[in-house]
Amino acid sequence: xxxxxxxxxxxxxxxxxxxxxxxxxxxxxxxxxxxxxxxxxxxxxxxxxxxxxxxxxxxxxxxxxxxxxxxxxxxxxxxxxxxxxxxxxxxxxxxxxxxxxxxxxxxxxxxxxxxxxxxxxxxxxxxxxxxxxxxxxxxxxxxxxxxxxxxxxxxxxxxxxxxxxxxxxxxxxxxxxxxxxxxxxxxxxxxxxxxxxxxxxxxxxxxxxxxxxxxxxxxxxxxxxxxxxxxxxxxxxxxxxxxxxxxxxxxxxxxxxxxxxxxxxxxxxxxxxxxxxxxxxxxxxxxxxxxxxxxxxxxxxxxxxxxxxxxxxxxxxxxxxxxxxxxxxxxxxxxxxxxxxxxxxxxxxxxxxxxxxxxxxxxxxxxxxxxxxxxxxxxxxxxxxxxxxxxxxxxxxxxxxxxxxxxxxxxxxxxxxxxxxx
Amino acid sequence: xxxxxxxxxxxxxxxxxxxxxxxxxxxxxxxxxxxxxxxxxxxxxxxxxxxxxxxxxxxxxxxxxxxxxxxxxxxxx
Numbered sequence: 001x002x003x004x005x006x007x008x009x010x011x012x013x014x015x016x017x018x019x020x021x022x023x024x025x026x027x028x029x030x031x032x033x034x035x036x037x038x039x040x041x042x043x044x045x046x047x048x049x050x051x052x053x054x055x056x057x058x059x060x061x062x063x064x065x066x067x068x069x070x071x072x073x074x075x076x077x078x079x080x081x082x083x084x085x086x087x088x089x090x091x092x093x094x095x096x097x098x099x100x101x102x103x104x105x106x107x108x109x110x111x112x113x114x115x116x117x118x119x120x121x122x123x124x125x126x127x128x129x130x131x132x133x134x135x136x137x138x139x140x141x142x143x144x145x146x147x148x149x150x151x152x153x154x155x156x157x158x159x160x161x162x163x164x165x166x167x168x169x170x171x172x173x174x175x176x177x178x179x180x181x182x183x184x185x186x187x188x189x190x191x192x193x194x195x196x197x198x199x200x201x202x203x204x205x206x207x208x209x210x211x212x213x214x215x216x217x218x219x220x221x222x223x224x225x226x227x228x229x230x231x232x233x234x235x236x237x238x239x240x241x242x243x244x245x246x247x248x249x250x251x252x253x254x255x256x257x258x259x260x261x262x263x264x265x266x267x268x269x270x271x272x273x274x275x276x277x278x279x280x281x282x283x284x285x286x287x288x289x290x291x292x293x294x295x296x297x298x299x300x301x302x303x304x305x306x307x308x309x310x311x312x313x314x315x316x317x318x319x320x321x322x323x324x325x326x327x328x329x330x331x332x333x334x335x336x337x338x339x340x341x342x343x344x345x346x347x348x349x350x351x352x353x354x355x356x357x358x359x360x361x362x363x364x365x366x367x368x369x370x371x372x373x374x375x376x377x378x379x380x381x382x383x384x385x386x387x388x389x390x391x392x393x394x395x396x397x398x399x400x401x402x403x404x405x406x407x408x409x410x411x412x413x414x415x416x417x418x419x420x421x422x
Numbered sequence: 423x424x425x426x427x428x429x430x431x432x433x434x435x436x437x438x439x440x441x442x443x444x445x446x447x448x449x450x451x452x453x454x455x456x457x458x459x460x461x462x463x464x465x466x467x468x469x470x471x472x473x474x475x476x477x478x479x480x481x482x483x484x485x486x487x488x489x490x491x492x493x494x495x496x497x498x499x
Contacts (some may be wrong), residue, residue, distance in 0.1 A: 353491035355445040357471040362487060374468035390449040390467045421491055 011309045017401045019044035019301075033369040033406045038180050038208060038345050038397035041233045043298075050297035051235060054290045062289050063259065077289050080296025081279070087299035088225065088242050089216040095248065097241040097282045098292050102207035103130035105226035105241035106174065108282060109203050110134030112252040113224075119144055119171035122200075125384050126151035126179050129377045131205040131226075135174045145169070151381060155182025155335035162194050170200040177209035181378045181393070182335030183318075183345040185209065192221050201247065207231055211399070212314055212343045214307040217242050229291070234298030238291040241282070248278035255284035302400075310400045314344025317398045317407050321346050324411045330418050334385065334393055345397035347376075349387070350414065352421040356392035359417060367413045371396045429473035432461035434496070437483055442493040445471060 017023060020042045025032055034042060054076060060069035062077040078093075085093045099105045111134065115121070121139050123132045125148055139146045149165050151157055166173065173195050178185050188204055195202045203224035206215060210225075211232035217225050224247065229238035243251075253260065253275065260280055265272040275281055302310065319339050325331045325348060334347045350359050360373035375382050375389035382389045396410055426434070436451050437443065443451070449470060452461035461470075474494060477483045485492045 352489075354447075355449070355467065355471075355491060357445050357467055358487075358491035360468075361445075361471065361475065361485075361492060365487075372468070373471070374466040377466070379466075390453065391446055392467050420487060421489060 009309055009312065011305055011313070013313060013400070013403060016044075016305065017403065019046065020401045021045060021048070023401060027368050030368050033367065033409045035396040035398065035402065035406065035410060036370045036372050037211075037399035037402075038231070038343075038395060039372050040236070041211060041231050041399055042401060043235070044233055044301055046301050047233055047235070047294050047297045051290045051294040054293050059290075061286060073289055076293050076296075077287070080292040083296035083299045084240055087215070087303060088210075088227075088240075089218050090242055091218060092245055094278045095242055095245050097243065097248070097279045098287060098295075099239040099241050099282075100237050101230070101239035102205060102226040102228040103134075103239075105224075105239050106130050106203065106205065107134045108241055108254050109224050109226075109243070109251075110138045110174070112254050113172065113201065113247065114250060114252065115142070115144060115171040117142070117144075118169070120147055120167070120169050121145070121172045121174070122147050122149060122165055122170055123174045124149045124151055124157070124176065125380045126155060126157075126182070126184075126378065127174065127176050127380070128180055128205060128207070129379065130207075131174050131176050132380070135172065144171075148380075149175075150384065151179075151182075151184075153385065155179055155184035155381075156341065157186055157191075159187060159190055159194075162191055166194050166198050166200060168198050170195070170198055173200055173202045174205065175202065176205040178206075178212065178343040179335070179378075179381075180208045180345075181347050181376050181381055181395070183208075183342040183347070183397075184335055185213070185341045185343065188220050188222065196221065208343055208345075211302070212307075213311050223247055229295040229298060232298055233301060235291045235294035238288060238295045240295070243278070245278065248282070253281055255282075257284040258286070260284045305400065311344075313400060314398045314402075315339045315342070317402055317404070318342060318344045318346060320404065320407050321396065321398075321411065325414070328414065328418065330422065331414065334387075343397075344399065345395055347393045347395045349391075349393055350418060350421075352418050354391065356394045358421075359394045359414070362417045362420075363410070363413045366416070367409060369410055369413050371410070426477075427473055428460070428462070429470050430477055432457060433470065433474045433477060433494075434482065435460065437494060437496040442486075442495040444490060445474075445492050445494070448474070448494060 058069040058072035060073045062073040201223040204222040207228040210227045225242040227240040230236045263274045356373040363369035372395045374392040
């Protein structure tokens with residue numbers, strides 16, 4: 001059926017929009033237009049209900065208490081990991097580690113993966129600070145070399161730059177799969193092939209990719225993937241680290257304590273621990289059961305709609321936004337206009353105001369349109385492009401609950417701002 | 423004043439020593455040596471402007487949109 005978004009789809013996007021209670025709000029008598037999903041996605045009732053059910057019906061410890069509540073919590077917790085494994089198409093539940101966010105996932109790998117002395121870590125100028133800094137600091141800690149692959153001005157990569165940078169001494173590559181600034185999607189499969197050909201591991205920062213595109217870690221053959229659940233309709237404070245089991249097994253541990261051990265003996269005045277394999281090896285202490293259950297519900301929710309459908313829907317909105325913004329005299333878009341290699345976001349500046357923050361403030365104050373302004377935790381690319389990070393850029397990001405009316409309101413808001421400020 | 427966030431206190435200090443300033447002017451002053459000890463969260467600007475907007479809600483500063491964008495000013499008693 002025709003959806004009104006210009007694409008043929010079986011998905012009823014209006015019904016989906018109604019799943020998100022936050023969109024029912026009005027502020028000063030006007031509806032909200034939420035275009036900041038690249039920072040934080042809104043939550044559907046299905047996710048909220050799943051978490052509430054845990055707190056209301058079986059709010060117990062998983063994996064230890066033998067009573068009924070404990071059994072239900074354990075089952076729901078295990079089931080959530082299984083749902084996430086399916087979402088990523090990982091080969092084993094144990095390859096999915098619960099973390100607090102993609103940043104923590106990246107930090108775990110950066111600090112705990114075993115890398116040869118004197119080897120080289122590669123990252124890029126387009127990385128979120130969370131994708132670069134853990135590896136920059138790892139290199140500093142162990143005296144490793146670093147090399148930065150520069151993104152092109154439109155946010156894409158030249159694959160020849162990767163072929164030049166990745167050599168036999170390269171041990172680790174951290175690369176953003178979909179940029180939170182330009183929205184450009186990296187040629188991950190090609191990068192992984194180059195890396196593996198030369199014996200390097202790859203961690204894909206999927207914080208922006210996983211919520212918006214079909215993600216198949218086996219097909220991509222990435223060694224690790226870092227995901228933030230709060231960007232994919234799930235709860236805050238939840239993330240996932242995917243890792244190939246062989247790598248997770250060989251990595252050092254980061255945190256020690258309860259739930260990480262198979263035995264802790266006391267012999268000859270010494271405490272002697274024996275540790276569990278992944279995932280428990282990386283999940284010390286009492287876990288965020290409600291968060292994991294919410295994460296599983298979010299994975300289920302998105303998969304029921306279909307990640308390809310979500311990708312198409314977002315791109316249909318992005319196409320309209322990009323076309324009209326490109327025609328506006330005072331608007332300067334950062335990144336390529338090729339929607340076939342973009343996640344549903346557009347980043348830009350308006351030259352009639354001195355700061356991107358003025359755009360975000362104006363849209364919020366006048367129209368309840370919520371966008372993001374700043375450097376988006378990607379200082380290096382802003383510096384590379386000669387953009388003062390303090391002035392920043394404006395980012396409007398679309399998700400499955402947005403519609404054409406949202407895009408129209410946003411574009412009208414920008415036109416009004418330009419008229420009022422020139 | 424001590425109940426305010428560090429960012430909010432920084433905005434107030436800057437506006438107390440100047441007239442109406444644009445958003446960029448505030449952020450540039452915040453990153454000068456004079457305010458280095460106090461204004462430490464201005465690199466990306468967003469947290470800083472969020473704090474300024476809270477001060478507007480509290481009636482401590484005002485903002486006005488016009489040519490070139492917003493101008494922020496201390497509300498005098």
